Amino acid sequence: MxxxxxxxxxxxxxxxxxxxxxSDNEIAQTLAFGPWPPQATPDPSNRVxxxxxxxxxxxxxxxxxxxxxxxxxxxxxxxxxxxxxxxRQTRAMGREILARNTPALFNLRxxxxxxxxGDSDSxxxxxxxxxxxxVEMGHSAESLKNAVRExxxxxxxxxxxxxxxxxxxxxxxxxxxxxxxxxxxxxxxPRTSFDDFRDALERGDLEDAGQFPQAAQRGLxxxxxxGNCSFCHTGPSFSNNEFHDAGVPYFLSDTEVDPxxxxxxxxxxxxxxxxxGDWSDDPERRGKWVSQNVRQSHADFGTFRTPSLRxxxxxxxxxxxxxxxxxxxxxxxxxxxxxERMHAxxxxxxxxxxxxxxxxxxxxxxxxxxGAIKPFK
Amino acid sequence: MILAAxxxxxxxxxxxxxxxxxxxxxxxxxxxxxxxxxxNDVPLSQPFSLRFTVCGxxxxxxxxxxxxxxxxxxxxNYDPSVTDLGLxxxxxxxxLFHMPGIWEVxxxxxxxxxxxxxxxxxxxx
Numbered sequence: 152m153x154x155x156x157x158x159x160x161x162x163x164x165x166x167x168x169x170x171x172x173x174s175d176n177e178i179a180q181t182l183a184f185g186p187w188p189p190q191a192t193p194d195p196s197n198r199v200x201x202x203x204x205x206x207x208x209x210x211x212x213x214x215x216x217x218x219x220x221x222x223x224x225x226x227x228x229x230x231x232x233x234x235x236x237x238x239r240q241t242r243a244m245g246r247e248i249l250a251r252n253t254p255a256l257f258n259l260r261x262x263x264x265x266x267x268x269g270d271s272d273s274x275x276x277x278x279x280x281x282x283x284x285x286v287e288m289g290h291s292a293e294s295l296k297n298a299v300r301e302x303x304x305x306x307x308x309x310x311x312x313x314x315x316x317x318x319x320x321x322x323x324x325x326x327x328x329x330x331x332x333x334x335x336x337x338x339x340x341p342r343t344s345f346d347d348f349r350d351a352l353e354r355g356d357l358e359d360a361g362q363f364p365q366a367a368q369r370g371l372x373x374x375x376x377x378g379n380c381s382f383c384h385t386g387p388s389f390s391n392n393e394f395h396d397a398g399v400p401y402f403l404s405d406t407e408v409d410p411x412x413x414x415x416x417x418x419x420x421x422x423x424x425x426x427x428g429d430w431s432d433d434p435e436r437r438g439k440w441v442s443q444n445v446r447q448s449h450a451d452f453g454t455f456r457t458p459s460l461r462x463x464x465x466x467x468x469x470x471x472x473x474x475x476x477x478x479x480x481x482x483x484x485x486x487x488x489x490x491e492r493m494h495a496x497x498x499x500x501x502x503x504x505x506x507x508x509x510x511x512x513x514x515x516x517x518x519x520x521x522g523a524i525k526p527f528k
Numbered sequence: 529m530i531l532a533a534x535x536x537x538x539x540x541x542x543x544x545x546x547x548x549x550x551x552x553x554x555x556x557x558x559x560x561x562x563x564x565x566x567x568n569d570v571p572l573s574q575p576f577s578l579r580f581t582v583c584g585x586x587x588x589x590x591x592x593x594x595x596x597x598x599x600x601x602x603x604x605n606y607d608p609s610v611t612d613l614g615l616x617x618x619x620x621x622x623x624l625f626h627m628p629g630i631w632e633v634x635x636x637x638x639x640x641x642x643x644x645x646x647x648x649x650x651x652x653x
Contacts, residue, residue, distance in 0.1 A: 180653065183653070385572055386572060391573040391626045393573065393605055444606045444609065500600055
């Protein structure tokens, strides 16, 4: 009886193993893309991080044109909850056409850098910049304070931060940015079929893991191997959060270029809104090493922050300038990458991949398992 | 591994003082003092620390630490900071490897008029 049972188990395990295409080494690499969701810890530089009332106020403000000087737009105008908090436009349309594509706003808690060029080292600073940008919300600290004071949000603001009238406009500006950040911290991509696959591999449950589509498994193998994708798209969010030249042209027009990280770092190093500065609520100034020790280099020119690939199927178009319409196009971009066009020195990883049509479609299938996001709200 | 430890013990009287100070680090330069490095788990794309120890009573007057990926021809995006703990022991903070692969950590120590370079390789998954 016992003997027969173990024979049956063996057969089962044997066939399940056959459905998992990954080698032991590939399985070990795959485990590093999880677990998901990551543990959520509050942001020490933002005293209202995780505060329910602040989150509710942030959610209400995110959608309210009162945050723009003339009521022309809200954060949600570009970061549309119906389209994964991104926008279908290639480059964002503010008061003029902006240089870059609107990114989705998921999984932003606790990153080292924000923005395509990394001009902020905290989520609240990244939320403050559009408030005072001339080509976005267009407020000054003073006009924002007046607008909040006269708005229906004033009582909720005072519940969270106390008497608004006695606060300096700068304080109100930073406080508004911090409730917006508290809200955005709650936006996270859900678990996907990839996470079930990865966790099954971790448990050693090959039968369960074998349910993951074969095309996506082949795509994952390419992602780890021939595609070289996992050099930069690493960890649970599929991003190392650093800056690279992925071979996307950086011309804005015939005469203008987008310097990417080069300008991002210049902006960061002159910004009062960093984790090293007075507006951080953390007495220990944790994270200050980031802006204090970051290196400036000519190689930063034309590099952009590696985007997370969680939920990527929902956030077309792609790249910092929205120049690639779909995931098939992104994979073809890497496949046929034009080394002549690389502008940063020294990134000796990207080269034409020589994938055939089947492999291109497998890699796209894999990217799709990282989640399509349903409309929010 | 064991072989390396035995060789360095044999080649230097001061090695005893350094036992338990981690893995030996090599210098291509003859006459370089024995040195050891302690690195625990290196996390990908997160800051980590390491400890560098120069054996014997060598008067180290300067130390520089950096790292690069020989295959990709790029270094780290952050400057590490070094704390001199005395007696030839240095703590290095704020190292950050933002890509998997082979990294070479380079220590340059100044002793009098001489600079001794050491290379320590770390392979990151």
